[in-house]
Amino acid sequence: MKIALFATCIVDAMYPSTARATVSILERLGHQVVFPAGQGCCGQMHLNSGYFPEAVPVIRNHVEAFEAEDYDVAVAPSGSCVASVKHQHAMLARAIGDKDLEARATAVGARTYELSALLTDVLGVTDAAAQMGSWYPHRITYHPSCHGMRLLRLGDRQSNLLRTVEGLELEPLPQADQCCGFGGTFSLKNADVSSAMLADKDANISATGAQLCTGGDASCLMHIGGGLSREGSSIATLHFAEILASTREDPAPAPDALRKPAGSTAGSIAERARR
Amino acid sequence: MSSTYLGMPALPAYGQGNLHATEAFPAAAQRELGNTQLRANLGHATHTIRDKRLRVVAELPDWEELRNAGAATKASVMARLPELLEQFEANFTARGGTIHWARDAAEANRIVRDLIRDAGADEVVKVKSMATQEIGLNEYLEEQGIAAFETDLAELIVQLDHDKPSHILVPAIHKNRSQVRDIFLREMPGVDPDLTDNPARLAEASRMHLRRKFLSAKVAISGANFAIADSGTLGVVESEGNGRMCLTLPETLITVMGVEKLLPSFQDLEVFMQLLPRSSTGERMNPYTSFWTGVTKGDGPQDVHLVLLDNGRSAALADEMGRSALHCIRCSACMNVCPVYERTGGHAYGSTYPGPIGAILSPLLTGITSEENASLPYASSLCGACYDACPVKINIPEILVHLRSVDVESRRGNAAGKKKLPGQMDVAMKAASWAMGSGRRMALVEKALPLGQLAAGPDKKIKKLPGIAAGWTQSRDLPAPPARSFRDWWAKERGNTSSKEKA
Numbered sequence: 192m193k194i195a196l197f198a199t200c201i202v203d204a205m206y207p208s209t210a211r212a213t214v215s216i217l218e219r220l221g222h223q224v225v226f227p228a229g230q231g232c233c234g235q236m237h238l239n240s241g242y243f244p245e246a247v248p249v250i251r252n253h254v255e256a257f258e259a260e261d262y263d264v265a266v267a268p269s270g271s272c273v274a275s276v277k278h279q280h281a282m283l284a285r286a287i288g289d290k291d292l293e294a295r296a297t298a299v300g301a302r303t304y305e306l307s308a309l310l311t312d313v314l315g316v317t318d319a320a321a322q323m324g325s326w327y328p329h330r331i332t333y334h335p336s337c338h339g340m341r342l343l344r345l346g347d348r349q350s351n352l353l354r355t356v357e358g359l360e361l362e363p364l365p366q367a368d369q370c371c372g373f374g375g376t377f378s379l380k381n382a383d384v385s386s387a388m389l390a391d392k393d394a395n396i397s398a399t400g401a402q403l404c405t406g407g408d409a410s411c412l413m414h415i416g417g418g419l420s421r422e423g424s425s426i427a428t429l430h431f432a433e434i435l436a437s438t439r440e441d442p443a444p445a446p447d448a449l450r451k452p453a454g455s456t457a458g459s460i461a462e463r464a465r466r
Numbered sequence: 467m468s469s470t471y472l473g474m475p476a477l478p479a480y481g482q483g484n485l486h487a488t489e490a491f492p493a494a495a496q497r498e499l500g501n502t503q504l505r506a507n508l509g510h511a512t513h514t515i516r517d518k519r520l521r522v523v524a525e526l527p528d529w530e531e532l533r534n535a536g537a538a539t540k541a542s543v544m545a546r547l548p549e550l551l552e553q554f555e556a557n558f559t560a561r562g563g564t565i566h567w568a569r570d571a572a573e574a575n576r577i578v579r580d581l582i583r584d585a586g587a588d589e590v591v592k593v594k595s596m597a598t599q600e601i602g603l604n605e606y607l608e609e610q611g612i613a614a615f616e617t618d619l620a621e622l623i624v625q626l627d628h629d630k631p632s633h634i635l636v637p638a639i640h641k642n643r644s645q646v647r648d649i650f651l652r653e654m655p656g657v658d659p660d661l662t663d664n665p666a667r668l669a670e671a672s673r674m675h676l677r678r679k680f681l682s683a684k685v686a687i688s689g690a691n692f693a694i695a696d697s698g699t700l701g702v703v704e705s706e707g708n709g710r711m712c713l714t715l716p717e718t719l720i721t722v723m724g725v726e727k728l729l730p731s732f733q734d735l736e737v738f739m740q741l742l743p744r745s746s747t748g749e750r751m752n753p754y755t756s757f758w759t760g761v762t763k764g765d766g767p768q769d770v771h772l773v774l775l776d777n778g779r780s781a782a783l784a785d786e787m788g789r790s791a792l793h794c795i796r797c798s799a800c801m802n803v804c805p806v807y808e809r810t811g812g813h814a815y816g817s818t819y820p821g822p823i824g825a826i827l828s829p830l831l832t833g834i835t836s837e838e839n840a841s842l843p844y845a846s847s848l849c850g851a852c853y854d855a856c857p858v859k860i861n862i863p864e865i866l867v868h869l870r871s872v873d874v875e876s877r878r879g880n881a882a883g884k885k886k887l888p889g890q891m892d893v894a895m896k897a898a899s900w901a902m903g904s905g906r907r908m909a910l911v912e913k914a915l916p917l918g919q920l921a922a923g924p925d926k927k928i929k930k931l932p933g934i935a936a937g938w939t940q941s942r943d944l945p946a947p948p949a950r951s952f953r954d955w956w957a958k959e960r961g962n963t964s965s966k967e968k969a
Contacts, residue, residue, distance in 0.1 A: 198952050200902055204912055205945070207952035226956050232902035237895060239848055241870025245899035252903045341850035370805045374847025376891070381845060382937030383496045387809045388847070389941060417942030420927060 192222045192314070195262035197253075197303065199272045199409070200232035202430075206409045212436035212443070213268045213306060219323050219436075220314055229256035233267075235275035238283060240376045247287060250280050254292065257299045264313060265303040268432045270339025270407050273305040278342060305339060306432055307348040307407060319435050320357040327437040328358030329446050332401035334392070334415065336408040337370050349407050349431050356434060362399040366391075373414035389418040396426060402446035405431045425450055481778025481831035483571035483601045487816025487838040491845045494814040495806075504640045504811050508632075511639045512802045518748025519799060519855075525750075526740070535737045537859040540793035543728050544783060550695040550728050551774065557698025561760020563770045568722075570777050571601035577773050578603060578687065578720055579610050585718040585769065587612070587685045593702060593709040594618035595689025596634055596796055597722045597775055599818045603687070614687065615679045617708035619672050626653040632812035634819065635746055635798040640811050643668060676708065686712035686767070690723040691795070692738065693772075696731045699759040700772065703742060703752045713756050719767035724775050726792040738795065741857035745797035778831030787868040788830045793858040794823050800852035800862060806845055815842060822852035826865045834873050843869035890934045905953070912951040922946030 194217050198210040214224050234249035253276065257265055267273050277300040284293035310316040319325035333353060339345040354361055372378065372388025392415060396404045402425070406412050409430055416428035427449035437443035487494070498504060523529050543550060555565045566581075568574035578598075582590060590607070592598065592614050604614045604625070616625045620638040624631050627649045631637030638646070647663040654675050661671055688709065692701040700721055702709050713719060729738065743752040761770050783789050801807040801821025812820030816838065817828040825842045834840045843866045846852075852862045877892065879885025888896075901911045922928045928944040930936075938944060 200908070203908070203952045204915065205947055207948055207950065207955055210952040211955065226953075226960070227905075228953075228957075229905040231904055231908045232898075234902070237899060239867055239870075240891070240895065241843075241867065241872075241874040242892075242895045242899070243871045243874075245895050248903035249899055252905075256905060337847070337849040337851075341854060368851075370847050370849035370851070372805070372847060374849070377844065377847045378942075379934055379937040381492050381495060381806075382940050383492065383499055384806050384809055384845075385847070385937075386941035387499055388805050413945065414942060417938075417944060420943040420945075421929075421941060 192264065193262045194222050194224050194309075195257060195260050195265040196224055196226050197230060197233075197257070197265055197267040197272070197276070198226070199267050199269045201409045201413070202268060205413065206430065209268050209409055209430040209432050212430070212433040213266065215436045215441075216306075216310070216323055216432065217266070220316070222314070225260055225262055227256045227260040229259060231256070233272040233275040233280075234283075235272060235279065236375055238275065238279050243283060243286065246283060250283055250296065251292060254280065254295050254299050257303075258295060263302070264309060265299070266306055266309045267303065268306045268407070268430060269409060270305050270336050270343050270345060271410070273303055273308075274338040274342035276300050276303045305343055305345060305407065307339075307345060307352055308343065310352060310435075311348045316352065317355070319352050319355040321355075323435060324438040324440075325356040325435050326358055326439045327356050327434045327443060329403060330360040330362060330401045331403045331405050331434070331446075332362045332364045332396055332399040333367070333431070334364060334371060334396070334404055334406040334411065335367055336406055336411045339407050340368065345407070352435060353405065353431055356437075359434070362401045364399055364404075365395045367395075369395075371411050371415050373411045375410070378414060385414075386418075389414060393418045393422065393424070397424060401426065403427045403429055403449070405429055405434055407431055420450075479778075479781050480833040480835065481570065481600075481776075481781070483777065484599060484818045485778070485828050485832045485839075486836065487828070487842060489816060490838050490841040491814060491816075492841065494816060495810040495845070498810045498814045501811075503642070504632075505809060507640055507642055508808055508811050511633075511636060512808050515636075515748050515802045519745060519802065522744045522748055522750055526744075532737055532740055533857055533859050536741050536795075536857055537790075537793060539729065539734050539737065540858050541790070543730065544726070544789055544792060546730075547725065547728070547783070550730060551725060554693055554695040554698055554728060557696065558700075558760060558772060559698075561698050563698065563760040563772060566771060566773045568773050568775050568777070571775075574601050574722060574773050574775050574777070575603055575606040578722065579607060579612065581718070581720050581771055582607070582612055582685050585685050587683070587718070589613040589615065589679075589683060590685040590687050590720075591615050591617050591679050591683040591712050591716065592621075593686065593688040593704065593712045594621045594637075595687070595722060596818060597689045597724050598687060599631065600724075601722070601775065601777065603722070615676075615683075617676050617679065617712060618704070619669065619706060619708075622672055622676070623649055626650070630813060631818075632820070633798060633801060634796055634812075634821075640813075680708075680711045680715055683712075683716050685718040685720065686716040688712060688719065688721045690721050690727055690772075691742065692735065693723060693728050694730075694732050694735070695728055697759055699732065699757050701735070701755065701757045703739075704754050704756075705747065705752055707754050710754050710756055713758065714766045716767055718769040718771070719758075720771045720773065722773045722775060724777070725779050726794075742795055742797055745795075745799040745855070745857040778833075781833065782827075782830040785830060788826065788865050790860050791823065791826045791830050791862075791865055793860050794827065795858060797857055799855040799857060800860075803851040803855045804846075805849060805851070806847065810845075815845065817842075822846060822862045822866075823860070826860075826862055826869060829869055830865075834869065834876055840873045840876070843867075843873065894934065909951070909953055909957075912953060915947040915951060916949055918947035919949065 237246035280296035
């Protein structure tokens with residue numbers, strides 16, 4: 192199958208390893224990956240903040256970029272961006288009365304999948320260890336992000352895939368379905384409420400005893416991880432694509448390596464001693 | 467002025483009364499977040515009701531069908547509202563009731579005052595009602611020398627404490643029982659000075675206090691959960707029996723109801739009586755359900771009035787995207803599942819209607835006319851829990867986003883308002899739209915990623931951001947960006963060609 196990767200703006204700019212992991216998973220399953228070079232962002236930030244005219248060129252660009260490429264399905268490692276592509280693009284096109292854009296956005300949205308939905312529903316992955324060699328021998332917990340859970344109805348797809356990773360121990364997260372408090376510009380406009388929601392989410396994560404929290408949205412993980420980091424917690428965050436992509440031969444970083452700040456005292460002394 | 471009077475008074479565009487926030491949500495929320503007692507009480511109460519609701523909803527195999535039926539009935543009511551209101555008026559009047567039409571809060575308050583004076587009363591008992599809170603009736607009557615006594619226990623607590631409700635179903639959700647005991651001791655005439663905070667003792671004290679009022683009041687004021695167009699029937703559902711007392715004992719009964727509470731026929735109650743108690747209190751059925759159709763000679767109130775309230779509802783109805791907010795049956799399920807409400811409580815929203823529904827309903831009824839009520843649609847992370855919980859499927863997140871766009875447009879001056887100077891957010895959004903609207907421009911901007919690394923400390927974390935981004939680093943570190951973007955990596959490693967498909 193020829194699969195077009197929508198890296199999403201935050202993964203492209205802040206977490207390129209998540210996009211590389213997505214490519215690696217799909218290629219390991221025997222599929223061809225293309226990267227439509229014209230892609231930018233899904234426009235969710237503009238839409239959800241009420242900046243509809245500013246969202247139009249971003250959405251138009253997304254539709255054009257993904258129409259320009261020949262592929263079977265498109266995939267993004269992000270529930271919220273896929274929800275935007277599937278649900279918001281055609282809606283905005285309708286709102287501005289652009290029937291042509293509406294039809295094209297609907298077509299692009301219909302063949303765009305969130306990563307776990309593509310793996311589970313289209314590519315038939317039921318056992319990550321057996322089918323992709325996934326190996327990540329660590330104790331982790333999992334936060335299902337709101338848009339994947341409620342707009343895309345991903346259900347247990349992400350956690351079911353994680354359960355089949357060799358060596359992985361999955362700790363249940365109390366009140367997992369509660370929002371982490373990110374919410375895009377909500378975290379800036381209502382920083383105090385967002386911080387209070389984050390504090391509860393991070394306390395629940397800490398209570399699991401896991402070394403790492405995973406999920407399907409880079410932005411929620413950046414928010415959750417940013418709070419844990421500020422608290423001085425040893426718990427790291429990592430996108431589930433990177434865990435699925437992790438193998439014995441090419442392992443993803445262990446939780447302590449992810450959390451350990453480069454150049455911190457403990458790390459650097461040990462590293463210097465080794466040199 | 468050269469306009470011609472066509473015999474039809476224009477409705478005021480927007481609602482008045484307790485619908486306006488007096489403080490922007492972020493500031494009010496910050497203050498409420500500091501109240502640890504409030505947060506503990508709210509967290510406990512919302513989680514308890516939330517779990518109860520989930521249990522009783524799970525018992526119904528056709529819950530989704532019921533929600534669809536409720537939403538469809540409400541949509542059809544909104545589409546035929548004038549016709550149904552006239553049908554209701556004809557039936558209610560034929561059965562001996564009197565209808566009064568009120569365009570706004572001030573008009574409704576005056577009508578109620580005049581009716582009380584006509585009955586020769588200077589005190590009234592009240593059944594809990596959101597509509598009368600919306601129009602500020604108690605405060606108005608007090609100014610007019612009429613005492614209005616709330617008879618719902620939680621409303622009574624809030625009223626005695628000179629406070630405002632924090633929740634539409636559980637108005638005293640923010641108070642615990644020792645606080646309640648202190649309020650009773652301080653404010654309740656003739657209360658037992660040895661009162662403890664035992665719930666049974668507290669209930670007994672309020673019962674003694676209220677019984678005197680029920681038996682002496684000549685006038686009662688209620689809201690209504692439903693008005694049935696084809697029979698002219700009004701209905702109230704409640705839990706304590708205080709409503710039943712108010713609706714049957716006094717000589718005069720005055721009901722104040724928003725025009726959107728109408729249902730076409732008695733049969734529609736089948737759906738709504740399943741949806742409302744389960745969504746509201748997490749019960750299969752509420753303890754007391756009272757219906758009255760006009761006047762019954764020699765039984766119950768002999769002088770029965772209904773004040774039909776617009777107060778911004780026509781304006782909300784005119785908003786194609788927002789009008790389904792009027793489907794709301796005031797069950798409070800959305801606030802019980804809202805992570806924002808759970809932490810701030812109802813007072814932060816500044817209106818009679820708090821929580822997710824308040825964040826859309828208040829600005830729809832008042833219009834986005836002030837900075838304070840324009841802040842309400844932003845009081846949500848758009849997590850979607852409210853939409854899932856709503857028994858009549860109001861797509862609250864979608865309406866929140868719509869109202870945000872109305873706010874943004876009002877600042878641009880595209881709506882009726884005057885153009886304002888663009889703020890930092892406006893400028894940032896414009897710049898981001900330019901950058902994110904093209905792969906080439908994204909690549910260009912991403913060349914600056916190493917600059918972000920410079921902003922980080924030796925631990926590769928950014929701990930302080932300027933301007934509108936400062937909120938982020940209030941409680942969160944931002945990781946330093948990578949040296950190169952994925953796009954850059956792909957171009958260098960894979961060039962313009964795609965990966966090869968394995969044979």
